[in-house]
Every structure is written in structure tokens, then in C-alpha cells.
Amino acid sequence: xxxxxxxxxxxxxxxxxxxxxxxxxxxxxxxxxxxxxxxxxxxxxxxxxxxxxxxxxxxxxxxxxxxxxxxxxxxxxxxxxxxxxxxxxxxxxxxxxxxxxxxxxxxxxxxxxxxxxxxxxxxxxxxxxxxxxxxxxxxxxxxxxxxxxxxxxxxxxxxxxxxxxxxxxxxxxxxxxxxxxxxxxxxxxxxxxxxxxxxxxxxxxxxxxxxxxxxxxxxxxxxxxxxxxxxxxxxxxxxxxxxxxxxxxxxxxxxxxxxxxxxxxxxxxxxxxxxxxxxxxxxxxxxxxxxxxxxxxxxxxxxxxxxxxxxxxxxxxxxxxxxxxxxxxxxxxxxxxxxxxxxxxxxxxxxxxxxxxxxxxxxxxxxxxxxxxxxxxxxxxxxxxxxxxxxxxxxxxxxxxxxxxxxxxxxxxxxxxxxxxxxxxxxxxxxxxxxxxxxxxxxxxxxxxxxxxxxxxxxxxxxxxxxxxxxxxxxxxxxxxxxxxxxxxxxxxxxxxxxxxxxxxxxxxxxxxxxxxxxxxxxxxxxxxxxxxxxxxxxxxxxxxxxxxxxxxxxxxxxxxxxxxxxxxxxxxxxxxxxxxxxxxxxxxxxxxxxxxxxxxxxxxxxxxxxxxxxxxxxxxxxxxxxxxxxxxxxxxxxxxxxxxxxxxxxxxxxxxxxxxxxxxxxxxxxx
Numbered sequence: 001x002x003x004x005x006x007x008x009x010x011x012x013x014x015x016x017x018x019x020x021x022x023x024x025x026x027x028x029x030x031x032x033x034x035x036x037x038x039x040x041x042x043x044x045x046x047x048x049x050x051x052x053x054x055x056x057x058x059x060x061x062x063x064x065x066x067x068x069x070x071x072x073x074x075x076x077x078x079x080x081x082x083x084x085x086x087x088x089x090x091x092x093x094x095x096x097x098x099x100x101x102x103x104x105x106x107x108x109x110x111x112x113x114x115x116x117x118x119x120x121x122x123x124x125x126x127x128x129x130x131x132x133x134x135x136x137x138x139x140x141x142x143x144x145x146x147x148x149x150x151x152x153x154x155x156x157x158x159x160x161x162x163x164x165x166x167x168x169x170x171x172x173x174x175x176x177x178x179x180x181x182x183x184x185x186x187x188x189x190x191x192x193x194x195x196x197x198x199x200x201x202x203x204x205x206x207x208x209x210x211x212x213x214x215x216x217x218x219x220x221x222x223x224x225x226x227x228x229x230x231x232x233x234x235x236x237x238x239x240x241x242x243x244x245x246x247x248x249x250x251x252x253x254x255x256x257x258x259x260x261x262x263x264x265x266x267x268x269x270x271x272x273x274x275x276x277x278x279x280x281x282x283x284x285x286x287x288x289x290x291x292x293x294x295x296x297x298x299x300x301x302x303x304x305x306x307x308x309x310x311x312x313x314x315x316x317x318x319x320x321x322x323x324x325x326x327x328x329x330x331x332x333x334x335x336x337x338x339x340x341x342x343x344x345x346x347x348x349x350x351x352x353x354x355x356x357x358x359x360x361x362x363x364x365x366x367x368x369x370x371x372x373x374x375x376x377x378x379x380x381x382x383x384x385x386x387x388x389x390x391x392x393x394x395x396x397x398x399x400x401x402x403x404x405x406x407x408x409x410x411x412x413x414x415x416x417x418x419x420x421x422x423x424x425x426x427x428x429x430x431x432x433x434x435x436x437x438x439x440x441x442x443x444x445x446x447x448x449x450x451x452x453x454x455x456x457x458x459x460x461x462x463x464x465x466x467x468x469x470x471x472x473x474x475x476x477x478x479x480x481x482x483x484x485x486x487x488x489x490x491x492x493x494x495x496x497x498x499x500x501x502x503x504x505x506x507x508x509x510x511x512x513x514x515x516x517x518x519x520x521x522x523x524x525x526x527x528x529x530x531x532x533x534x535x536x537x538x539x540x541x542x543x544x545x546x547x548x549x550x551x552x553x554x555x556x557x558x559x560x561x562x563x564x565x566x567x568x569x570x571x572x573x574x575x576x577x578x579x580x581x582x583x584x585x586x587x588x589x590x591x592x593x594x595x596x597x598x599x600x601x602x603x604x605x606x607x608x609x610x611x612x613x614x615x616x617x618x619x620x621x622x623x624x625x626x627x628x629x630x631x632x633x634x635x636x637x638x639x640x641x642x643x644x645x646x647x648x649x650x651x652x653x654x655x656x657x658x659x660x661x662x663x664x665x666x667x668x669x670x671x672x
Contacts (some may be wrong), residue, residue: 016045016084019038020291021287021291022038022077024258024293026098030083033077033099033107033271034075035259036256037074037075037269040253041251041253042257042258043228044160047232049086051233051236052158052236053307054065057191058308064315069119071125071126073121074108076106080095085294087303090105111431119131120459127161127163129170129174129420132174133430135157135183135246136178136404137433138155140435141367141409145329163191163205166209173420174425177418178503184243189249191226209250218248220248221238222250255268256268256269259273259277262279312367336433341515353512357536357541362532364533365503366526371504371506372511372512375452377398383411384404384412384436385401386439387440388415388416388422389418389565393442393469394441396440396466413425419446420452424449424452427452430462436462440468442467442468442474442481443467443470443525449465457493457496462521463521464521464522465521467525467526468525470567471527471567471621471622473568473652474644476646476648478645479644479645482643484622485622486622490523491626496596497522502567502570502591507526513545529649534574537648545601546597547594547595548564548594548597548598549590549609552574554587555586556586560585561616562588563590563663564618565592566591566592566620567621569621570591572619577589590610613660616634616635617637617670619634620637624639636666
């Protein structure tokens with residue numbers, strides 16, 4: 001590339017001015033948005049997107065494309081301008097509808113709405129963390145599928161991020177691990193403009209960012225003039241050569257560059273510039289066209305459709321040769337990239353469930369979870385696990401686990417004590433494609449990961465979050481480690497399926513259904529303590545799929561009371577049923593391992609399990625309010641609405657009323 005020719009005026013200035021104009025005009029029309037970052041990063045965007053980014057606007061799903069993540073997602077008009085100009089299916093009418101109802105240009109980039117947007121960004125710090133997951137996925141898949149002469153997995157992950165992303169603690173978690181793992185295909189551009197919403201950041205952010213990233217083991221390119229295309233080009237070339245470690249390119253920029261009166265102030269960060277300032281900015285940036293008017297020569301210079309088609313065509317030819325030489329690997333690669341499970345998956349799952357059912361083991365559900373992984377994982381080379389420094393407690397390792405390290409791929413990530421980082425990295429792994437991630441910590445520490453769980457649900461991606469030590473049954477570690485409100489609040493996340501199984505069979509079914517789910521993430525919650533096996537016939541096992549089912553029916557007639565329970569409390573309900581029967585009270589036991597799935601069943605099924613007019617008592621070692629929708633005003637909940645205590649589990653269950661006697665007493669009180 002003739003760098004100076006490609007970057008000479010006025011062509012280069014016209015290309016970047018198109019980005020600035022679209023950002024100004026769209027934000028002004030919406031009277032809402034953040035024009036400053038797109039205007040300040042226009043030169044960086046032009047150099048990367050026109051001269052380096054390997055992508056195909058005609059097929060945003062081309063597997064070996066470079067991934068681009070706008071971690072500073074408030075500057076969404078930058079990516080919308082780039083997608084529009086380079087030829088994605090994002091017409092000008094959508095740019096004009098920026099931030100409007102049902103447009104393809106929402107306020108922050110949203111995965112699934114806009115072609116070319118790789119992940120939903122808005123909560124700062126999560127975009128860079130998603131990108132670390134994407135780069136990790138690229139590394140793992142390359143190690144598995146590439147062969148000499150056939151690098152069919154060979155792409156970069158590029159990230160734009162700002163001061164806000166670096167202030168968020170999650171960026172420390174993810175970037176530290178990225179350096180340790182040597183993710184050399186990850187290249188980040190730090191928009192060092194020194195401005196946030198509150199003003200100049202030196203009053204609250206004085207980190208030496210280059211030294212920080214050097215300490216993580218990154219390659220750092222400091223003090224790059226973010227408005228000098230030659231300097232930006234040189235920095236990218238340097239980053240590509242440093243392929244044994246991730247790179248941070250630190251770009252000094254002026255926020256809102258092009259605004260003659262507001263640039264380099266917080267006024268340009270998060271509000272429309274106003275008609276007068278935009279009118280003054282147009283000649284200032286050499287742009288003499290009306291709003292949303294882009295000349296054909298500008299479109300032609302930005303257009304990446306032909307180049308993208310050529311790049312994908314070359315890759316397709318390489319893959320065809322790969323398939324001819326390595327047909328088994330090619331078929332597996334295509335299956336994985338399509339997100340399909342193996343053809344004999346259902347048969348295998350049935351065999352595993354039947355084997356588990358035949359053993360009738362009384363074990364902790366965290367151990368049942370490990371056994372389920374052991375049974376299912378050999379069929380799923382795409383399964384990639386991990387734990388936030390609790391592998392031996394979460395029991396997420398299985399006999400085929402191989403650690404991902406700096407030198408090689410693998411299928412298990414030791415995330416360290418990074419619950420939030422782990423969860424957001426898992427989102428990136430899932431978004432990349434070709435892998436199904438699961439990662440674990442204690443249920444109590446789901447609080448650290450909460451926003452990443454929400455983002456997974458918002459994006460409706462296939463991801464499995466494993467949480468063990470699920471209640472006061474944790475025991476001696478005390479209330480700081482005993483989850484009380486967590487299970488209930490996790491169930492409230494839209495699109496999230498939360499499973500809390502009661503034994504080995506429900507644990508295995510929960511794993512299988514979560515792996516099969518393609519329209520959203522799942523949470524799997526397991527106990528520390530042993531749980532009794534519950535006997536079921538084949539027909540009843542199949543009903544576990546419905547999220548709630550009749551585990552034990554009354555001995556005769558119609559039920560007088562229905563006991564609803566999950567997890568460790570299901571056996572408590574079973575024991576209470578036996579006592580109640582002896583006392584002449586007919587009680588049905590309903591196990592509800594996944595309320596979210598149960599709530600999606602049709603009305604007829606739900607009423608067959610929970611018929612109207614029958615008093616209900618719910619039992620769960622957690623807060624009671626969630627269960628009011630099932631028991632109504634006439635029922636009761638045996639739960640815990642305080643924090644726990646530090647004592648052995650059996651002492652705590654007795655103290656907080658999780659006893660057969662208390663359940664029986666509660667039933668008798670409500671059926672009077």
C-alpha cells in the first residue's frame with residue numbers, strides 16, 4: 001500500500017468528514033446521543049476499516065471475518081456510519097431513525113438488530129471483555145482445526161475503547177488474563193481524549209495506561225497521534241507483527257474534533273451539538289453537503305462489498321481444498337459453525353439419563369453436575385468450560401478437560417478470581433461461534449457477574465452459567481457466602497432459564513436442555529450437600545423438560561394441598577407428604593426445577609400440575625416473595641427472608657425452619 005497516496009488530502013479528509021457529518025446529523029435529528037467520540041475517532045476508524053479490516057458487508061456472518069467491537073458503545077453513530085458507508089444492509093433511512101423505536105440504529109449497538117454489530121455494548125468495559133473472549137475462541141479453534149498450509153481460522157479482533165472502559169474494573173480482569181494467555185490476535189485502540197461526561201478526567205483518572213498494559217504482558221504502542229493516518233497505520237502494522245501478545249495502541253485524540261467551539265470539552269460528549277454549531281462545523285471540516293447527503297465518490301471510496309466478496313471467496317476456495325484433504329475436520333467445522341448439535345445427540349442424552357437413573361445415587365447436585373458433564377461432553381468437542389478459581393469446588397472439570405494456556409488451545413479456562421470477567425468473556429466466546437461455553441463460581445458470587453448475565457440474556461446467546469453452593473446449606477462459611485435472594489432475582493432476568501435440580505436425574509436433564517437451548521442463556525444451580533435420589537418412571541422423567549411436574553401424586557382421590565419445591569427442598573416435600581398422608585391429608589408434590597420453562601407451558605399443562613382451588617405451599621431455601629405468584633393469598637411459603645448464619649448446614653436448616661415438622665405444621669395451618 002502506498003500509504004502517503006492513500007492518506008493524501010482531500011480524499012482522506014472527505015472520508016473522515018463523512019463520518020463526522022453523519023454523527024453530527026443523526027444525533028441532532030434524534031436530539032439524543034454522543035457525537036464526540038465518533039468525531040474524535042474518525043481517522044482511526046478510516047485507517048482500520050478501509051485498509052486493514054477483513055470483512056464482507058454482503059455476508060456479515062462470514063466465519064473468518066475480523067471481529068470489530070465498539071466497547072465505548074455510547075459512540076454508536078461511529079459504527080453505524082462505518083457499516084452504512086462500507087455497504088452493509090443499513091440504509092440511510094435507518095441512520096435517520098437513530099435512537100428511534102424499532103430502528104436498526106438503537107442508542108447503543110445491539111447484537112441481532114444491526115448487520116455487522118458483533119456484540120451489544122453500552123455497559124462500559126464489557127465490550128473489551130467480550131472481545132477477549134472472541135480472541136480466545138479464535139485461538140482455541142485455530143489450534144483445533146488449522147493444519148499446515150490451511151489456516152482456516154485466522155482473524156483478528158479489533159476493539160475501540162475509551163477512558164470509561166478502562167476505569168471499569170472488569171477491564172482489569174479481562175485484560176490481565178488476555179496478557180497471560182498471549183492473545184496476539186487482539187488489537188485495541190485506546191481513545192485517550194481525557195474527557196468523560198463530568199469533564200476532564202485528570203481529577204479522577206490518572207492511571208499510566210501504557211505501563212498498566214505492559215504489566216499485563218501486552219505489547220503497547222504509546223503516544224500515537226489519533227488524527228495522523230500515517231502514525232495510525234504504522235501502529236497497526238506494529239501490532240500485527242507482535243503476534244505473541246495482545247496490543248494496546250494508545251491514541252491521543254480530541255473529542256468532537258471538527259466542532260469549532262465545543263471540541264475538547266465535555267459538552268460534545270453526550271448531547272447534540274445544536275444547529276448553529278453544526279452549521280459552523282461543516283466548513284470547518286470541509287463538508288459542504290446537506291444533512292444525510294453523501295456524494296457517490298465518497299460512497300465508492302468507502303465501499304467494501306467487492307473487496308469483502310473477494311476475501312470471502314479466497315477463504316471459501318481454501319476451505320474447499322481443506323475439505324478435500326481433511327473431510328472429517330471440515331464436516332465437524334461446518335457443524336460447529338452452524339451451531340448444530342451432533343446428529344445422534346438426542347439418543348446419547350437419553351442413554352446418559354437412563355444410566356444416571358439406574359444408579360440411584362444420593363450425591364450433591366454439584367457432583368451430579370460433574371457426572372452430567374462427564375457423560376455429555378465426549379459428544380461435544382465445542383464445549384469449553386471454566387471456573388473462577390473454584391474448579392475443585394464447582395466440580396466443572398471432567399476427564400477430558402485440557403487447560404487453555406499461552407502455547408496451546410484446549411477446552412478449559414482457569415479464569416482466576418474474575419467472576420465478572422469470566423462471564424463477559426464467555427459471552428464473547430459464544431458470540432464468536434463454534435464453541436459452547438460454561439463457567440462456574442459460587443451462587444453468591446453471581447452478584448459480581450450480574451450485568452454480564454443480563455447482557456447474555458439481552459443478546460439471547462447460548463451460554464451456560466454454573467453456580468454451586470446454592471443456599472444456607474453451604475454452612476460454616478456464613479452469610480457472606482450463603483445466597484438467599486440470588487436464585488429468585490436471577491429468575492427475573494428476561495430470556496434467562498434458571499435450573500435448580502433436586503437430584504442426579506434432574507441435574508442431567510438440566511444440563512442437556514441448557515446445551516440444546518439456542519435462544520438464550522441458562523443458569524444451572526447446584527448444592528454443596530448430598531441430595532437424595534428421587535424415583536421416577538420413564539414418563540415422569542420426560543416431564544422434567546417442562547420445568548415443573550408432578551413428582552409424587554396423592555395415594556387416592558384429589559389433592560388437598562400441593563407442595564412445590566426445588567433443589568434440596570424437594571426431598572423435604574417428599575418426607576412431609578409421607579407424614580401428611582398418615583395424618584389423612586392428601587398432598588401432591590411438584591418439583592419445579594425451572595420456573596422459567598414451566599411458565600412457558602400452555603395453560604392446560606400448568607393447570608394439570610397446579611389446579612385451581614387447591615391450596616399450595618412452596619418450599620425453597622431462599623426469599624419467599626418470588627413464590628407468592630404460585631401459592632396466592634391462600635397458600636404459604638417456607639423460605640428465608642433474612643441473611644444466614646455461620647454454622648453447620650443441618651443446624652441452619654433446623655434453625656430456619658426447613659424441617660419436615662415445620663412443613664407439616666405450615667400445611668395444616670393453611671388448609672384449616
